[in-house]
Amino acid sequence: MPELPEVEVSRLGLLPELAGRIITGAVTRTPKLRYPLPRNLGKRLTGARLANIRRRAKYLLFDIDHLSGDRTATLILHLGMSGSLRIVTPDTPPQIHDHVDIAFGDKVLRLRDPRRFGALLWHDNTTPIEDHPLINVLGVEPLEDLFDGAWLHGHLRKRSGPIKPVLMDSHMVVGIGNIYAAESLFLSGISPLRSAQKISAARCDTLADAVKQTLSAAVAAGGSSVRDYVHSDGGAGCFQLQCAVYERAGEPCLGCGKPVRKIRQAGRSTFYCPNCQK
DNA sequence: AGGTTGACCTGTCAGC
DNA sequence: TGCTGACAGGTCAACC
Secondary structure: OOOHHHHHHHHHHHHHHHOOOEOOEEEEOOOEOOOEOOOOHHHHHOOOEEEEEEEEOOEEEEEEEOOHHHOOEEEEEEOOOOOEEEEEOOOOOOOOOEEEEEEEOOEEEEEEOOOOOOEEEEEEOOOOHHHOOOOOOOOEOOOOOOOOHHHHHHHHOOOOOEHHHHHOOOOOEOOOOHHHHHHHHHHHOOOOOOEHHHOOHHHHHHHHHHHHHHHHHHHHOOOOOOOOOOOOOOOOOOHHHHOOOOOOOOOEOOOOOOEOEEEEEOOEEEEEOOOOOO
16 A cells, blocks of 8 residues: 555645645545445535645545534545545546545546555544544654654564564554565665564664655655555656565565565565675 | 454456 | 466454
8 A cells, every 4th residue: 555655645746736625526436445434425525625635644634624614624534555546637437446536626536446445534623633543543753853763762672573563563653564664674774573672772773764764765756656556647656666675576685686585474575685684 | 562363355466 | 268366555453
């Protein structure tokens, strides 16, 4: 799925097209994705305004105002494993797996999600969005200053398991999925098998920097388009072309030339170089 | 309590 | 050609 960079690239692509615009209609074509979709979405949204699009972890938060009675609401969107957002013209016929449309006059925001692991939830802003049960369990944002080597070292103390699944634990730090966990560990020279609590303070500094560098580079490259992911204009990201280890099993390591190894950890594929990562 | 596994769902590809 | 199984960017609930 989209990890943090893909979600952020989506947000940056949608913002100039849609922010501030009035919603002219909305359609849902399936009763549920991961959770049931908001009912009567068209009725609720028509005439309201999309004020802003924010991101928290891998969630996009669509701030809606000018609702009847001058209320505000937030649409919480998660792209799951295979979701993507596109802007299309109103006469573009929906294809299979195009589950939601939100229309803005001459532009339509369309959600496609073949595997339907995504989510779209309505949050009326009678309570802060930070208190929402899906949001209030989320850990620190990796690109914020709070996330650094000292913070990471403090949090890894209690984790005896291998570092790679820990790095992907959104209750600790958000936004790092399978691709960027592998790439960050390669960049920092740390084995994905190493016990999290046995990583020194100095190497935690290196790892925190590697995470920030990897995610930032991926945003700059427009994200990774490994299978389904595309931008709001239908174009592909190109970070996957810079991947050092992800999906490169058996190919020569870019550091030492020895073959990249693929193993399984916590049910997910892990790619790494046993020679460069200790 | 932390770690692992299965479940959710569809599409694709390798192997027979 | 057609079937079967494995696997795919996430995350939650259920188990040890």
